Amino acid sequence: MTNPKPWQDIGRHAMLPQPTLDERAHLDVVAHLNLFATERLAPAVQRAYERQGVAANDRHEVRRLMEPNPDYRTWSLLRRNTMEQRQHVVRNLVGRQRIELQEKARELNRDGESAGTLRLNPKLQVPRYVCAVDQHLLRGGYTAEWLQDDVSNAANYDAGMFATLGGGAGPWNNAAGRALANWLRSNFPAFSPARIVDLGCGLGHNTLPLRQCFPHAEIIAIDVAAPMLRYGHARARSLGVTDVKFWQQDAVQTSIESHSCDLVFTTMVLHETSKEALPRFFREAHRLLRAGGLTLHLEQPTYRGLPPLEQFMRDWDGKHNNEPFWSALHETNLPQLLQAAGFHEEHIFETRCVAQDSIEDVPHEDFGRAPAWYGVGAWQAATGDAVND
Amino acid sequence: MTNSDSLAVTDHLPPAVDPSPPSLTTLRGRRPEFTDDPMLDRLYSITIAAVSELMVTRSRLDTLERLLAAKNTLTQQEMEDFIADDAAKRERGELQQQILQRIFREL
Numbered sequence: 182m183t184n185p186k187p188w189q190d191i192g193r194h195a196m197l198p199q200p201t202l203d204e205r206a207h208l209d210v211v212a213h214l215n216l217f218a219t220e221r222l223a224p225a226v227q228r229a230y231e232r233q234g235v236a237a238n239d240r241h242e243v244r245r246l247m248e249p250n251p252d253y254r255t256w257s258l259l260r261r262n263t264m265e266q267r268q269h270v271v272r273n274l275v276g277r278q279r280i281e282l283q284e285k286a287r288e289l290n291r292d293g294e295s296a297g298t299l300r301l302n303p304k305l306q307v308p309r310y311v312c313a314v315d316q317h318l319l320r321g322g323y324t325a326e327w328l329q330d331d332v333s334n335a336a337n338y339d340a341g342m343f344a345t346l347g348g349g350a351g352p353w354n355n356a357a358g359r360a361l362a363n364w365l366r367s368n369f370p371a372f373s374p375a376r377i378v379d380l381g382c383g384l385g386h387n388t389l390p391l392r393q394c395f396p397h398a399e400i401i402a403i404d405v406a407a408p409m410l411r412y413g414h415a416r417a418r419s420l421g422v423t424d425v426k427f428w429q430q431d432a433v434q435t436s437i438e439s440h441s442c443d444l445v446f447t448t449m450v451l452h453e454t455s456k457e458a459l460p461r462f463f464r465e466a467h468r469l470l471r472a473g474g475l476t477l478h479l480e481q482p483t484y485r486g487l488p489p490l491e492q493f494m495r496d497w498d499g500k501h502n503n504e505p506f507w508s509a510l511h512e513t514n515l516p517q518l519l520q521a522a523g524f525h526e527e528h529i530f531e532t533r534c535v536a537q538d539s540i541e542d543v544p545h546e547d548f549g550r551a552p553a554w555y556g557v558g559a560w561q562a563a564t565g566d567a568v569n570d
Numbered sequence: 571m572t573n574s575d576s577l578a579v580t581d582h583l584p585p586a587v588d589p590s591p592p593s594l595t596t597l598r599g600r601r602p603e604f605t606d607d608p609m610l611d612r613l614y615s616i617t618i619a620a621v622s623e624l625m626v627t628r629s630r631l632d633t634l635e636r637l638l639a640a641k642n643t644l645t646q647q648e649m650e651d652f653i654a655d656d657a658a659k660r661e662r663g664e665l666q667q668q669i670l671q672r673i674f675r676e677l
Binding site: 202203206207209210211213214254257258259261262263265266269313314315318320322500501503505 | 597598599602604605611614615618619622625626629630633672675
């Protein structure tokens with residue numbers, strides 16, 4: 182059995198809520214239970230499936246076979262219960278500190294508006310697909326505000342995510358951002374974007390690694406959720422990052438001028454995006470990119486080509502963890518969508534992105550939580566009509 | 571309010587300690603049932619919660635014992651002989667009640 186990283190190893194910044202000794206221990210329990218589900222129970226599900234001796238054609242057939250199976254049920258119950266426990270623990274510890282966190286964020290964000298690094302828009306029409314969902318059991322979802330200038334749900338997400346991943350995304354919960362930066366450095370060392378846009382940045386976990394990678398680039402992080410942006414801006418400030426811009430806008434319709442960006446990316450955003458909004462993310466990326474620019478999106482792998490059992494196991498979050506767009510996204514042909522958004526077929530690619538220092542830490546497939554991602558992207562045509570349509 | 575589904579900014583704060591389960595009535599989205607009997611799902615949740623409490627307690631105990639050993643301040647016999655006073659009895663009782671509330675959070 183692998184030991185998850187204890188919560189005490191989380192990266193410290195001024196906004197991080199402080200658990201009591203018992204709450205910290207409970208978050209470690211969540212990490213242990215999750216890892217137990219991955220390392221001991223998931224292989225039992227696989228063995229149970231193989232014992233059935235049936236070669237299912239698709240994940241729906243696997244589901245009919247496996248849903249009554251006690252091993253599958255035990256694995257599922259443990260996953261659901263650990264997520265409920267995480268949310269329960271973190272909601273209480275954040276709830277207790279909500280005023281303190283609000284004040285800290287106000288202080289750190291004091292000159293954000295005048296500096297143009299924190300731009301909130303209370304009039305923004307938040308898309309229903311975001312605000313009507315309690316994503317992964319986060320009560321109220323990303324956009325809920327429990328008090329004025331609230332940061333509660335962002336603090337919740339930050340503290341809880343580390344427990345669910347057992348620290349697997351590193352002390353700063355930022356493995357996806359590091360994987361993206363690592364992929365760029367390894368494959369295109371000469372690529373030096375002047376303007377970078379993160380669509381659906383959340384609290385900026387995966388935005389800040391781009392700042393380290395490209396110290397001179399202008400970085401604009403876009404999200405619809407004000408609590409995430411307040412917290413993210415304050416967190417960045419407390420970590421000494423003062424020039425990343427956190428703007429509250431709808432990613433499908435930003436105010437950024439056309440053909441002015443070199444890199445437009447998302448990390449683990451597309452699976453929280455509705456079927457209607459998804460093509461618009463790609464169209465917006467196409468509009469924003471200048472000639473020779475790159476759009477890149479990190480996600481869990483598409484189901485296409487995966488064994489039916491793995492598809493079924495990966496689909497668990499879509500069915501049982503309040504991820505209503507999960508299943509559809511992983512069945513969507515994203516390269517085709519990029520093409521429909523205006524990118525040329527020969528400029529579209531699929532790849533795999535891994536955070537440089539974490540791959541050795543992942544001996545087991547954990548069906549959705551390993552720090553390795555499916556990447557899909559496209560280069561904007563260097564010349565010609567692609568940038569002018 | 572532009573978004574009927576989002577939660578409005580309100581003066582009503584969530585309670586600092588919230589015993590309600592993060593599902594059922596408080597959470598948008600169906601709570602899955604994995605067995606054929608809701609009682610079995612519930613029993614499993616209670617069991618996992620109880621196991622978690624035990625793990626938390628053992629972790630706390632481990633912290634305490636290591637600190638005490640490091641400071642060389644307390645013997646095993648002194649712990650065995652400990653008698654709680656009234657305040658300690660009350661606080662310990664409240665602690666036990668809180669544990670039960672968490673374990674039976676389904677109810």
